[in-house]
Amino acid sequence: MADEEQLYHVTPTVRSGPMSRVSGCEVYLKLENLQAPASFKIRGVSNLCKKAVKGRNCQHLVCASGGNAGMAAAYAGMKLKTPATIVLPESTSAQVAENLRQLGAEVLVHGKVFDHANKFAIELASKPGAEYIHPFDHPDIWEGHESLIVEAAAQMPVKPDVVLTSVGGGGLLIGIVQGMWKVGWKDVPIIAMETDGANCFNAAIKAGELVTLPDITSVAKCLGSLTVSSRAFELHQKKEHNIQSVVIEDKEAVSACLRFADDHRMLVEPACGAALAAVYSNIIPALQQEGRLGKVETVLVVVCGGGSVSLDMLQAWKKQFDL
Numbered sequence: 475m476a477d478e479e480q481l482y483h484v485t486p487t488v489r490s491g492p493m494s495r496v497s498g499c500e501v502y503l504k505l506e507n508l509q510a511p512a513s514f515k516i517r518g519v520s521n522l523c524k525k526a527v528k529g530r531n532c533q534h535l536v537c538a539s540g541g542n543a544g545m546a547a548a549y550a551g552m553k554l555k556t557p558a559t560i561v562l563p564e565s566t567s568a569q570v571a572e573n574l575r576q577l578g579a580e581v582l583v584h585g586k587v588f589d590h591a592n593k594f595a596i597e598l599a600s601k602p603g604a605e606y607i608h609p610f611d612h613p614d615i616w617e618g619h620e621s622l623i624v625e626a627a628a629q630m631p632v633k634p635d636v637v638l639t640s641v642g643g644g645g646l647l648i649g650i651v652q653g654m655w656k657v658g659w660k661d662v663p664i665i666a667m668e669t670d671g672a673n674c675f676n677a678a679i680k681a682g683e684l685v686t687l688p689d690i691t692s693v694a695k696c697l698g699s700l701t702v703s704s705r706a707f708e709l710h711q712k713k714e715h716n717i718q719s720v721v722i723e724d725k726e727a728v729s730a731c732l733r734f735a736d737d738h739r740m741l742v743e744p745a746c747g748a749a750l751a752a753v754y755s756n757i758i759p760a761l762q763q764e765g766r767l768g769k770v771e772t773v774l775v776v777v778c779g780g781g782s783v784s785l786d787m788l789q790a791w792k793k794q795f796d797l
């Protein structure tokens with residue numbers, strides 16, 4: 475791939491003074507919130523969109539999304555000069571819909587949660603010339619996400635002892651694992667964070683099989699897939715990688731967003747706050763006490779980002795959760 479065709483930025487990996495102080499570890503942040511469409515999603519989504527447009531002559535990109543994959547697909551469509559239709563569930567904010575239109579995408583709203591929007595998008599994409607862009611469950615998405623770990627490995631002074639990420643449908647997690655295998659981090663555990671009410675990965679682990687949640691009740695709507703990708707579940711179930719699944723309350727995810735804003739002067743949405751809460755809510759020592767995690771000196775946090783946030787939204791959540 476020629477460099478001028480790359481649709482995502484190489485993002486910085488920076489040491490966080492405040493989070494290092496909170497945790498007593500050296501904490502590094504992979505700042506995916508700095509991507510043009512506000513999150514890591516552009517890495518995987520642009521990989522899939524480029525293969526569709528350049529390799530399969532796709533003339534219409536159709537994506538269902540909680541918001542951020544849609545932002546990435548709309549951005550990729552604009553760059554690749556290919557029309558994009560983004561199907562959002564009713565839970566996605568009007569501001570995100572407006573941002574998508576600004577990128578030239580057609581926006582349709584269908585169903586209460588992502589999974590309903592997704593079914594509708596699959597139907598739309600069956601038209602000739604169209605291609606369906608899944609937000610998380612496709613090998614080209616996972617391959618694209620690998621690059622964030624390949625970059626971090628080159629940017630960090632040492633190998634981390636643990637990687638922290640959030641899990642929605644599991645595409646980010648799968649990409650991180652694949653990237654870690656590429657850079658020689660196969661032995662580094664991952665803490666996979668979800669919020670209660672958007673916990674399809676943890677629910678599957680507990681049940682020992684894939685489960686479909688009845689509803690998404692968390693404020694972290696972008697973690698809101700009812701069922702996790704079977705490949706993400708398999709990575710855990712077959713012990714292909716050491717993945718520790720943790721569920722936190724919405725209040726902790728929102729609190730982490732607020733503290734992160736104060737500490738780093740950047741806004742991220744609760745889907746990302748879930749990963750940050752692994753530091754701010756002291757999940758690392760809790761897992762060590764349970765014997766689920768060894769010695770940790772260096773931590774890599776994937777700051778996945780997200781465009782569904784504003785000062786007003788953070789203020790409202792702050793009030794709602796009495797923070």
Ligand code: PLV
Pocket residue numbers: 513515538539540541542543544588609610640641642643644645646647695696697698699743745746778779780781
């Ligand atoms: N969001 C997807 C799925 O939503 C979307 O359509 O945008 N952090 C942020 C900010 C995200 O937007 C997402 C996914 C994740 C984390 C989790 O990534 P995943 O789905 O690959 O595990 C329903």
